[in-house]
Amino acid sequence: xxxxLLKGNKAVVIGALYAGSDCYFGYxxxxxxEVLHEASSLYPKLGRKFLQAESEEASINMCYGAAAAxxxxxxxxxxxxxxxxxxxxxxxxxxxxxxxIVDIMRAGPGLGNIGPEQGDYNQVVKGGGHxxxxxxxxxxxxxxxxxxxxxxxxxxxxxWRTPTYVLAxxxxxxxxxxxxxxxxxxxxxxxxxxxxxxxxxxxxNLVTSIFLNFDQLGKFNDYLQEKYAKIAAEESRVxxxxxxxxxxxxxxxxxxxxxxxTAMDLARKEGLKVGLFRPITLNPFPVEQAKKLAKxxxxxxxxxxxxxGQMADDLRLAIECAKxxxxxxxxxxxxxxxxxxxxAIRKAAK
Amino acid sequence: MxxxxxxxxxxxxxxxxxxxxAAPSATHYCPGCGHGIIHKLIAEALADYxxxxxxxxxxxxxxxxxxxxxxxxGNIQVAHxxxxxxxxxxxxxxDCVVVSYQGDxxxxxxxxxxxxxxxxxxxKIAVFFVNNTVYGMTGGQMAPTTxxxxxxxxxxxxxxxxxxxxxxxxxxLISTLKAPVFVERVAVSDIxxxxxxxxxxxxxxxxxxxxxxxxxxxxxxxCPTNLGKSSVANNEWINTEMVKEFPLGNYRDNTATAEPIxxxxxxxxxxxxxxxxxxxxxxxxxxxxxxxxxxxxxxISGFGGQGVLSLGTxxxxxxxxxxxxxxxxxxxxxxxxxxxxxCSVIISEDRIGSPVVYHPDLLVAMNRPSLEKFQNDVxxxxxxxxxAIIGDVKLPEGVRGVAVPAxxxxxxxxxxxxxxxxxxxxxxxxxxxxxxxxxxQSALAASFAKKPKLIPMNLEVLAFAQKxxxxxxx
Numbered sequence: 001x002x003x004x005l006l007k008g009n010k011a012v013v014i015g016a017l018y019a020g021s022d023c024y025f026g027y028x029x030x031x032x033x034e035v036l037h038e039a040s041s042l043y044p045k046l047g048r049k050f051l052q053a054e055s056e057e058a059s060i061n062m063c064y065g066a067a068a069a070x071x072x073x074x075x076x077x078x079x080x081x082x083x084x085x086x087x088x089x090x091x092x093x094x095x096x097x098x099x100x101i102v103d104i105m106r107a108g109p110g111l112g113n114i115g116p117e118q119g120d121y122n123q124v125v126k127g128g129g130h131x132x133x134x135x136x137x138x139x140x141x142x143x144x145x146x147x148x149x150x151x152x153x154x155x156x157x158x159x160w161r162t163p164t165y166v167l168a169x170x171x172x173x174x175x176x177x178x179x180x181x182x183x184x185x186x187x188x189x190x191x192x193x194x195x196x197x198x199x200x201x202x203x204x205n206l207v208t209s210i211f212l213n214f215d216q217l218g219k220f221n222d223y224l225q226e227k228y229a230k231i232a233a234e235e236s237r238v239x240x241x242x243x244x245x246x247x248x249x250x251x252x253x254x255x256x257x258x259x260x261x262t263a264m265d266l267a268r269k270e271g272l273k274v275g276l277f278r279p280i281t282l283n284p285f286p287v288e289q290a291k292k293l294a295k296x297x298x299x300x301x302x303x304x305x306x307x308x309g310q311m312a313d314d315l316r317l318a319i320e321c322a323k324x325x326x327x328x329x330x331x332x333x334x335x336x337x338x339x340x341x342x343x344a345i346r347k348a349a350k
Numbered sequence: 351m352x353x354x355x356x357x358x359x360x361x362x363x364x365x366x367x368x369x370x371x372a373a374p375s376a377t378h379y380c381p382g383c384g385h386g387i388i389h390k391l392i393a394e395a396l397a398d399y400x401x402x403x404x405x406x407x408x409x410x411x412x413x414x415x416x417x418x419x420x421x422x423x424g425n426i427q428v429a430h431x432x433x434x435x436x437x438x439x440x441x442x443x444x445d446c447v448v449v450s451y452q453g454d455x456x457x458x459x460x461x462x463x464x465x466x467x468x469x470x471x472x473x474k475i476a477v478f479f480v481n482n483t484v485y486g487m488t489g490g491q492m493a494p495t496t497x498x499x500x501x502x503x504x505x506x507x508x509x510x511x512x513x514x515x516x517x518x519x520x521x522x523l524i525s526t527l528k529a530p531v532f533v534e535r536v537a538v539s540d541i542x543x544x545x546x547x548x549x550x551x552x553x554x555x556x557x558x559x560x561x562x563x564x565x566x567x568x569x570x571x572x573c574p575t576n577l578g579k580s581s582v583a584n585n586e587w588i589n590t591e592m593v594k595e596f597p598l599g600n601y602r603d604n605t606a607t608a609e610p611i612x613x614x615x616x617x618x619x620x621x622x623x624x625x626x627x628x629x630x631x632x633x634x635x636x637x638x639x640x641x642x643x644x645x646x647x648x649x650i651s652g653f654g655g656q657g658v659l660s661l662g663t664x665x666x667x668x669x670x671x672x673x674x675x676x677x678x679x680x681x682x683x684x685x686x687x688x689x690x691x692x693c694s695v696i697i698s699e700d701r702i703g704s705p706v707v708y709h710p711d712l713l714v715a716m717n718r719p720s721l722e723k724f725q726n727d728v729x730x731x732x733x734x735x736x737x738a739i740i741g742d743v744k745l746p747e748g749v750r751g752v753a754v755p756a757x758x759x760x761x762x763x764x765x766x767x768x769x770x771x772x773x774x775x776x777x778x779x780x781x782x783x784x785x786x787x788x789x790x791q792s793a794l795a796a797s798f799a800k801k802p803k804l805i806p807m808n809l810e811v812l813a814f815a816q817k818x819x820x821x822x823x824x
Contacts, residue, residue, distance in 0.1 A: 002629045003634070003635040005663070005670055018623060022616035022618070031682055046623070046626065047614035054463055058463070059435075061439065061464070062435050063439060065439025065441075067439075068426045069406070071444070088429065171705060171706065175679040175705045176678040177705075181624075181627060196440075197446065198424055198445075198446020198448070199403065203402060205424055206424075207426045208426070208427035209427070212369065
């Protein structure tokens with residue numbers, strides 16, 4: 001097992017390369033730019049294709065083209081760039097094209113700043129573009145997972161033929177941690193049933209998202225919703241710690257989940273029954289697992305997030321408001337401080 | 351007499367993609383529209399050159415959104431204006447012949463950036479630009495190519511350049527760029543023009559067959575429905591009025607000198623990846639469990655260029671060498687240019703929570719602004735190491751201060767460039783991180799791995815700093 005020190009933004013590129021991605025199209029934006037830098041250096045060394053696009057609209061549409069041709073496409077950006085990509089991602093969902101998009105979130109709205117935040121939750125998890133679609137969203141919380149979840153994202157994107165996000169933030173992108181390389185690389189195969197690859201086998205194929213007939217589009221939408229229901233049933237993932245006896249559960253993803261973990265450990269030392277519920281998939285949200293916890297006699301959920309309750313809303317929906325959901329957050333580019341979480345825990349445990 | 355039907359090559363015999371209720375062999379285009387002729391010319395060229403099994407035809411948004419009903423080749427339908435970007439993606443991913451088919455609103459308005467950028471990169475695509483001076487599918491609005499004085503539903507009094515600007519000349523614009531191989535404007539307004547258009551379209555397809563690069567063909571085409579003219583009048587108008595604004599002719603032809611563009615073949619093997627990352631030479635993971643190991647939270651801060659981030663990474667490497675959990679997190683972006691920069695390092699036995707240090711056990715301050723910014727955050731009983739060059743300081747109570755004359759010590763140690771290593775050695779000498787000497791030594795070796803000659807010299811500096819701490823710091 002080869003372990004080295006690595007930056008999160010490089011780990012996602014390594015994950016993509018091991019997952020068989022051979023096309024990267026991207027545009028610079030802090031704090032995601034190292035993904036672009038690493039891709040520009042590493043993809044061509046393996047004969048794989050890298051192109052700096054003229055804009056995020058162009059990069060996501062280049063992804064659309066290469067994905068339509070059956071290839072494993074990869075791009076990364078941050079909030080403002082993701083906003084620009086939403087059109088293309090909606091088209092990908094409509095045309096059932098797989099792609100992996102990394103969002104290294106920064107603080108918004110507008111130009112905001114380049115500090116870490118989790119304010120893209122809604123625009124990523126809920127779809128963000130026009131129409132009735134939902135991408136799969138994975139939320140790593142370490143440099144290792146930046147790589148591992150990128151690989152998983154490719155697997156899921158192709159299994160379900162849907163755009164899939166790795167949703168991280170400025171801290172996870174910029175930080176360095178020990179990292180173990182994957183053991184085996186994937187050699188992708190073009191799916192001749194779906195791709196338009198300029199080959200005899202794929203000449204009959206069509207990639208489109210237009211259905212002029214209302215009934216046809218209705219049917220297609222029904223089919224998509226069935227697919228999303230299957231994804232919800234089969235793919236939801238969560239990491240739970242100390243939840244069995246807990247009467248306060250911290251709910252957090254990404255970098256916030258690491259702060260929450262520290263808080264939980266501290267609270268346990270104080271004798272408080274605190275657990276951690278960390279969604280690994282934000283879509284599908286781990287609804288059933290959350291519902292089970294809501295059945296505890298005494299339970300307060302605390303959503304620890306660097307956004308304005310965007311995830312807390314999903315949590316309330318998941319548990320059908322059966323138990324109180326408190327919010328601990330911090331906006332603007334600063335991380336949540338441990339004291340904030342501890343205060344909320346102590347108040348809830350009273 | 352036997353009836354003989356000559357079918358157009360490259361076009362489907364019937365068009366089932368139109369849906370079940372529509373007439374199976376009629377197009378969706380209006381009578382007198384130019385798209386049918388242009389489709390036929392492109393499709394025949396693809397068929398004649400034997401390219402249908404290699405071709406990908408991209409349908410835009412506009413009346414030609416349904417081009418995939420007709421072309422007997424691989425078809426991709428795309429978002430408004432983005433065909434050149436999609437074409438780029440296809441062409442980069444796959445060695446094939448890519449045709450991008452676009453109208454005037456799509457290509458010259460919403461997609462102008464993608465159009466010019468793809469042309470400027472010399473992408474291997476043939477772009478067919480149908481210019482009929484009007485938005486068709488959306489109901490006759492003004493296009494970038496609408497003539498001055500021409501009436502549309504959004505310029506009902508005629509296009510006025512003072513408020514709506516002038517017609518956009520795409521062939522002229524694209525021929526200012528270096529990369530395009532071929533640029534020509536043609537028309538399908540009469541038999542003579544159609545014959546010429548056929549010749550030019552075939553040339554653009556031939557360039558793709560040979561993989562030579564970007565070809566752009568603008569086609570002046572009738573839209574009797576939205577122009578409110580008869581088909582005959584529309585074609586006459588093209589030949590008399592439109593060609594004055596958009597002169598027919600060749601704007602670029604480098605086909606004789608252009609060389610085929612060859613893209614690399616993707617390598618997916620594990621072996622190549624392992625070679626790329628030099629995995630054979632990465633040392634195996636060390637796990638060294640010590641239940642008494644105390645977590646250290648370190649903040650290092652100074653001017654950009656003072657080695658703040660690299661001192662942090664050296665400490666990170668030392669922790670990694672000792673088999674500890676470790677995180678390094680920098681200030682990033684504009685903050686690191688010009689102003690002060692800082693990084694957080696946490697070394698622990700257990701999985702680390704937040705990697706950002708707000709209350710350090712050890713603050714290393716390389717300049718006064720950093721010292722003043724962070725000194726009050728240091729934990730009670732913590733340590734502040736600062737560069738002695740800062741001069742007089744007033745540190746908070748309950749915190750130990752260590753002034754390190756880093757530059758002076760580096761000179762004494764015989765390595766004037768070694769101030770950073772001095773600081774590193776003082777951290778070791780103070781024993782604040784609980785990491786062994788060997789960890790610091792291997793971290794130094796790792797950070798000078800690319801200049802191995804400097805390793806022994808820096809090891810000496812490290813030892814010198816350790817000795818200095820022993821003799822000078824209480």
